[in-house]
Amino acid sequence: MARKFLYFVAIIIAIIIVGAIALAIYGREATEIAFVPRGEFVEQEALAANAYEDPAMWYSRPGIGTDDPARYQPAVAQLAPDPATRTPSPDAPAAEQSIDGPAPFATVGSERGEAADASETPSFAVFFVPPTSYTKGALGEWNAPLDDAETDRLARVFLRGLASPFNRADEIWAPKYRQAAVGAFLTEQDEATRAIDAAYADIAQAFDYFVESVDADKPIVLAGHSQGSVHILRLLREKVADTPLRDRIAAVYAPGWPISVEHDLPSLPYPACATGEQSSCIVSFISFTDDGDPGQLLQRYSALPGLDGSPRGQDDTVLCVNPLTGMTGGSAPASENLGTLKPSADMSSAELVPGAVPARCDEAGILRIGDAPDLGPGVLPGGNYHVYDIPLFWKNLQEDVLNRVRTWTTRQS
Numbered sequence: 001m002a003r004k005f006l007y008f009v010a011i012i013i014a015i016i017i018v019g020a021i022a023l024a025i026y027g028r029e030a031t032e033i034a035f036v037p038r039g040e041f042v043e044q045e046a047l048a049a050n051a052y053e054d055p056a057m058w059y060s061r062p063g064i065g066t067d068d069p070a071r072y073q074p075a076v077a078q079l080a081p082d083p084a085t086r087t088p089s090p091d092a093p094a095a096e097q098s099i100d101g102p103a104p105f106a107t108v109g110s111e112r113g114e115a116a117d118a119s120e121t122p123s124f125a126v127f128f129v130p131p132t133s134y135t136k137g138a139l140g141e142w143n144a145p146l147d148d149a150e151t152d153r154l155a156r157v158f159l160r161g162l163a164s165p166f167n168r169a170d171e172i173w174a175p176k177y178r179q180a181a182v183g184a185f186l187t188e189q190d191e192a193t194r195a196i197d198a199a200y201a202d203i204a205q206a207f208d209y210f211v212e213s214v215d216a217d218k219p220i221v222l223a224g225h226s227q228g229s230v231h232i233l234r235l236l237r238e239k240v241a242d243t244p245l246r247d248r249i250a251a252v253y254a255p256g257w258p259i260s261v262e263h264d265l266p267s268l269p270y271p272a273c274a275t276g277e278q279s280s281c282i283v284s285f286i287s288f289t290d291d292g293d294p295g296q297l298l299q300r301y302s303a304l305p306g307l308d309g310s311p312r313g314q315d316d317t318v319l320c321v322n323p324l325t326g327m328t329g330g331s332a333p334a335s336e337n338l339g340t341l342k343p344s345a346d347m348s349s350a351e352l353v354p355g356a357v358p359a360r361c362d363e364a365g366i367l368r369i370g371d372a373p374d375l376g377p378g379v380l381p382g383g384n385y386h387v388y389d390i391p392l393f394w395k396n397l398q399e400d401v402l403n404r405v406r407t408w409t410t411r412q413s
Contacts, residue, residue: 036183041142041191044198052209060174069156070163070172076352124405125171125214126221128163129228142195143178162390165397175206203231219250229254241269250408252282255389258318259284263306276326279408283321285367292383320361323393331360339395
């Protein structure tokens with residue numbers, strides 16, 4: 001099953017790459033032709049008031065058990081121990097040990113591959129909004145139907161890599177929703193805004209149910225990626241700011257979508273995370289190789305008004321919180337990367353590889369990750385590692401969320 005599951009991932013990523021190549025070669029016009037739905041926008045009927053009481057409306061939530069994709073815990077690739085740390089024996093003298101190959105991959109329950117001891121992990125709940133997994137492009141609708149099997153399968157794939165760093169939470173909730181088609185983020189048509197609004201309406205309803213379901217004194221972490229981050233930022237403005245919930249948010253993770261330092265951040269209820277020990281702050285970054293070109297992404301972003309209503313412009317700096325340090329800006333070498341999530345060559349498994357990828361925030365706020373790391377076929381043209389924003393820094397983010405929740409807990413006590 002695992003092999004079939006990962007082959008499916010490869011096929012879907014290949015579909016995405018075909019469209020991305022068209023984007024790189026033909027530019028915005030071809031991109032719109034490939035991805036922007038051609039039909040009219042169909043107004044979405046409101047979900048039933050109790051829709052999210054149904055467990056089937058959630059990809060992740062308490063009670064799902066081993067089928068919960070957000071609870072995925074990868075093994076850790078470990079290099080052979082230094083021979084100097086071993087006790088020589090007649091069967092394995094130090095000289096022979098020095099040429100040993102890598103040690104077997106760690107399994108769930110081993111050191112660093114295991115979730116922290118529950119007695120040392122603060123209690124917290126995560127609300128994670130999945131990214132776009134609706135892949136029908138121009139031939140599809142403006143919003144994904146709730147019963148689209150392909151969308152659901154790909155959403156679960158993404159959650160295994162993107163939501164799993166939050167798996168030390170005692171509760172993880174990730175809702176199904178009628179997500180906007182990817183083309184809605186590539187055009188200025190009115191239908192695009194209506195599709196994004198319709199997707200957010202589902203997320204807002206799911207969030208209300210989530211808040212009602214978790215203990216009233218439990219800290220909350222809000223997270224998402226790409227389209228999911230867009231909805232998280234709107235939840236902050238419409239459901240959190242100026243409400244009692246504001247004091248319960250331990251941290252916000254919104255990578256994969258640019259946040260303007262000048263025109264977006266001041267309109268949000270929390271600042272950027274300035275240090276790795278800070279709570280109630282925002283982590284955001286977009287990942288490119290050192291020679292990668294974010295121009296295509298920033299072109300669309302800069303054409304939209306900021307959250308303050310003012311134009312962003314081409315020279316607007318975007319928020320970059322370095323995922324290796326937890327600090328705004330700065331750089332960190334690959335040696336500080338505790339683990340990048342990487343699939344095996346035959347895509348039959350995945351593992352955490354320490355020390356593989358550095359991170360540097362450049363002057364424009366783009367997170368630069370050095371030369372192109374080999375993570376699989378999901379890299380987009382222009383050195384764009386959008387698909388891998390979170391997997392690149394999987395283990396550091398897992399530790400980061402714990403640090404921020406602990407800070408929040410200490411502050412409350």
